Amino acid sequence: MVVVIGFEGSANKIGVGIIQDGVVLSNPRRTYITPPGQGFLPRDTAKHHQGCVLQVLKEALDQAKLNPNDIDAVAYTKGPGMGAPLVSTALVARTVAQLWNKPIIGVNHCIGHIEMGRLITGSDNPTVLYVSGGNTQVIAYSQRRYRIFGETIDIAVGNCLDRFARVLKLSNDPSPGYNIEQMAKKGTKYFELPYTVKGMDVSFSGLLSYIEERVPQILKKGEYSPEDLCFSLQETVFAMLVEITERAMAHCGSQEVLIVGGVGCNERLQEMMGKMAEERGATLFATDMRFCIDNGAMIAQAGWEMFKSGQITPLEETWCTQRYRTDEVEVTWR
């Protein structure tokens, strides 16, 4: 029996999760929610995490009904993400690892998403679409690496959606993307937007500025409602994501597709991806908000795999790094 506790704080969520051999024992988290029209800044987000990480840690232990001495290893997010929030979270992980005398493991955040998705859905060797506020990547496993087949060449899809939500002054509670999704359900009229797929890669910044520039005029004229614009934005960016995912699946001859990351709980994206998978005779795997959105258990799960395969991080090397590519990690557990 191997028990790993995971700490995640790379963006605006702070989460602590405990995994015992593939079973999630606890996974509490808090989200830093900013006022409508505002994004989250590194310093304020770090302050938020510092203010509640210890309470979240206590909840994780209580809900799992565990004592620190039942834990075998401590995992934390090394990157990628925002520097100050990453460091705040790592400080607690380093401190408890020493207090409890446990090994510590630095985890790549993207690998956390992938391993959690594989665990929860039971998919074996999927093509992975990782979509969040900070990342947009199509990933497939080959020869001990999670290789990036396609990615955004500018901003992440979640960032594009979040920024558009800010233009419309939508609430950030529970998340801007969730509120766009609800608005989009009521949209009917499609507003043509630039569609930018370049080979295996996608681009969202041109599309975002295109719609940003036109919003005031469009709404004033009353030709399209805010709901129509949310609908049009989602349809366009999701079609781009489905296209590059399908291309990667064709290239790898893959029969499974897994969607992970915060944008991955969008039901319209899941629906569009599901249709594509069905046409190819493939299977779609997705998770709900508990595991799609950043959480501590995903870091514990990747940490569990790394620990079982003998990977631990010397304490002096437990720094954080804002840039940390998915394919930098040697996958020693597959």
Place this chain on the structure above:
Amino acid sequence: MQHKNSMEEVDEERSLTMDLSVPFSSIREAEIAYRTLSVDKEPKRGGVKKTFTLNEKVLQIHFQAKEARTLRVSVNSFLDHLTLVTQTIEQFGPPVDT
């Protein structure tokens, strides 16, 4: 035990300095705080040098910077980090026997 934590050399004679002494309740706890806080490097272009010295139960930190502004940012964030580490030790310690 001494540990230099900076990417860039700062000219000692023309710089601002600040010294901080942080007492802990045991040598072991001081060591944990030291090993936790000394991992992260100062930003490359921050122009701040941070030197840690562990003296039994007391952790000493020497800050050296070119400008008051960067010194303040560095010390502020260090104090936030120190508070978090101290609270973690209080709430999830004491350290188990090794």
